[in-house]
Structure formats: structure tokens, C-alpha cells
Amino acid sequence: MATALITGATAGIGRAFADLLARQGFDLVLVARNEARLKLVAKELHDKHSVAVEVFRADLSRYDECAWVEQRLADTARPIEVLINNAGFAVRQRFAKGDLLAEQTMFDVLVRAVMRLSHAAAQGMVARGSGVIINVSSVAGWRHTSTYAASKAYVTSFSIALGRELRNRGVKVTALCPGFTHTEFHQRAGMDMKRLPEFMWLDADALVAQGWRDAQRNKRISVPGRQYQALRYLLKFWY
Numbered sequence: 001m002a003t004a005l006i007t008g009a010t011a012g013i014g015r016a017f018a019d020l021l022a023r024q025g026f027d028l029v030l031v032a033r034n035e036a037r038l039k040l041v042a043k044e045l046h047d048k049h050s051v052a053v054e055v056f057r058a059d060l061s062r063y064d065e066c067a068w069v070e071q072r073l074a075d076t077a078r079p080i081e082v083l084i085n086n087a088g089f090a091v092r093q094r095f096a097k098g099d100l101l102a103e104q105t106m107f108d109v110l111v112r113a114v115m116r117l118s119h120a121a122a123q124g125m126v127a128r129g130s131g132v133i134i135n136v137s138s139v140a141g142w143r144h145t146s147t148y149a150a151s152k153a154y155v156t157s158f159s160i161a162l163g164r165e166l167r168n169r170g171v172k173v174t175a176l177c178p179g180f181t182h183t184e185f186h187q188r189a190g191m192d193m194k195r196l197p198e199f200m201w202l203d204a205d206a207l208v209a210q211g212w213r214d215a216q217r218n219k220r221i222s223v224p225g226r227q228y229q230a231l232r233y234l235l236k237f238w239y
């Protein structure tokens with residue numbers, strides 16, 4: 001069976017991708033920092049779907065640990081057919097007065113790791129003439145607000161460019177741009193979301209299903225939810 005590698009697979013959107021792909025019969029390689037949680041998720045998915053699940057503890061902000069994942073992706077003896085670059089978090093602070101290391105760490109996970117893992121995966125996919133890369137970006141990339149937003153703008157632009165480069169090589173690349181989604185993301189970033197109206201929230205399972213469908217159709221950008229599709233249209237006139 002084909003194998004999918006998912007970063008940030010223990011919670012939220014990454015976990016929803018792990019469920020969806022396991023249901024479809026993919027063997028999985030799950031990447032995150034918390035090893036105990038990785039093992040728990042791996043056992044649940046294996047028991048429920050009878051797929052092989054490998055856990056890979058790595059902090060993608062660390063160059064050495066990111067390189068372990070690159071090596072796994074480049075291993076021709078154990079090919080990866082699907083790469084989901086999903087791991088991420090936000091740092092909430094003003095840039096000039098803020099902690100530079102925190103900005104750098106976020107940048108390394110959201111941008112550097114996505115770029116390096118895409119490169120490691122794409123080489124084998126091109127050689128085999130097949131593969132899918134989904135880079136989890138954000139609607140935040142449409143606005144000019146922070147290192148987080150700028151990083152997501154990179155992810156979207158980079159994914160479109162890579163998709164164009166590989167379109168005749170059998171490799172599909174999609175930037176998945178979620179809006180606000182119920183996950184651990186906002187709590188981890190210390191954001192108070194109580195005032196966000198209910199209609200702005202997305203469900204992780206539904207958005208992942210949409211993202212996967214759009215990737216199968218080789219769409220460059222996937223924007224789940226009518227509210228965010230409308231926002232995308234309106235922002236074209238704003239900037």
C-alpha cells in the first residue's frame with residue numbers, strides 16, 4: 001500500500017488528515033515533537049484501520065531533526081506517495097519589541113521545513129512519475145499582518161509555483177488555505193477566540209476532506225468554506 005507522511009499529525013488538521021488517509025488504506029508516517037502522543041495516535045489508527053503506522057519524533061524548527069525527516073522522505077526503498085506539510089503554530093507578539101528567537105522558530109517550521117520537505121519528497125515523486133503534496137497554508141496569508149501571515153503567503157505562493165513546475169510530471173501540489181478551524185492552535189498561541197462568530201469556524205474533518213478532494217483534482221489552491229471563498233473574492237478588491 002502507498003504511504004503518506006504527515007507533519008503535525010497528533011492534533012487538529014494533521015490528525016484529521018491521518019484519520020482520512022488511514023480510512024483510505026494509506027500506511028502512515030506521523031511526525032510531531034511529543035512522542036507519547038504520537039504513539040497513542042499510531043496505535044488508535046492501526047487498531048481502527050489495520051494500516052502500518054510509523055512514528056517519527058522530530059522538532060521541525062531544528063535543522064538536524066528536520067534533516068531526519070528529509071532523509072525518510074528521500075528513502076527510495078520506502079517511497080512516500082503523499083506528503084502533508086501541516087505542522088505549525090503562531091507566535092502572538094509585536095515584531096519590533098518581540099522575541100526574535102520565537103519569530104525565527106516559527107519561520108523555520110512554517111517556511112524552512114515546508115520548503116526542505118517538499119524538495120526531499122518531490123525528487124522521488126518526479127522520478128516515479130506520481131505523488132501528492134499538500135501544504136497547509138492559511139487565509140492569513142492573504143493579509144499583511146505578521147511573520148505568521150507572511151510565512152503563509154510564502155507557502156501559498158511556493159505551492160502554486162511548485163504545482164506549475166510539476167504539473168506534467170505526475171505530481172499534484174495544492175496549497176490548502178483554511179480559515180479559523182477548531183483545533184488546539186488558538187489555545188496554544190494564547191488567543192482568546194470567544195468573540196469569533198460561530199459561522200466563521202470550520203470543522204477540521206470537513207476541511208481536510210475538501211482539501212483532499214481538491215488535491216486529487218490537482219487544484220493549486222483549496223479554500224474550504226463558502227465564507228472564506230467569499231472573503232478571498234472580496235480581498236481581491238481590498239489590496
Ligand SMILES: NC(=O)c1ccc[n+]([C@@H]2O[C@H](COP(=O)([O-])OP(=O)(O)OC[C@H]3O[C@@H](n4cnc5c(N)ncnc54)[C@H](OP(=O)(O)O)[C@@H]3O)[C@@H](O)[C@H]2O)c1
Pocket residue numbers: 007008009010011012013014031032033034035037058059060061086087088089090109136137138139177178179180181182183184185186188
Ligand atoms: N486552526 C486554525 O484556525 C488554522 C487556520 C489556518 C491554518 N492553520 C494551519 O494549520 C496547521 C495545523 O494547525 P492546527 O490548527 O491543526 O494546530 P494544532 O491543533 O495546534 O496542531 C499542531 C500540530 O503541529 C505539531 N507541531 C507544532 N510545532 C511543531 C514542531 N516544531 N515540529 C513538529 N511538529 C510540530 C503539533 O504536535 P507537537 O506539539 O507534539 O509537536 C501538532 O501535532 C498549521 O500549519 C496552522 O498554521 C490553522
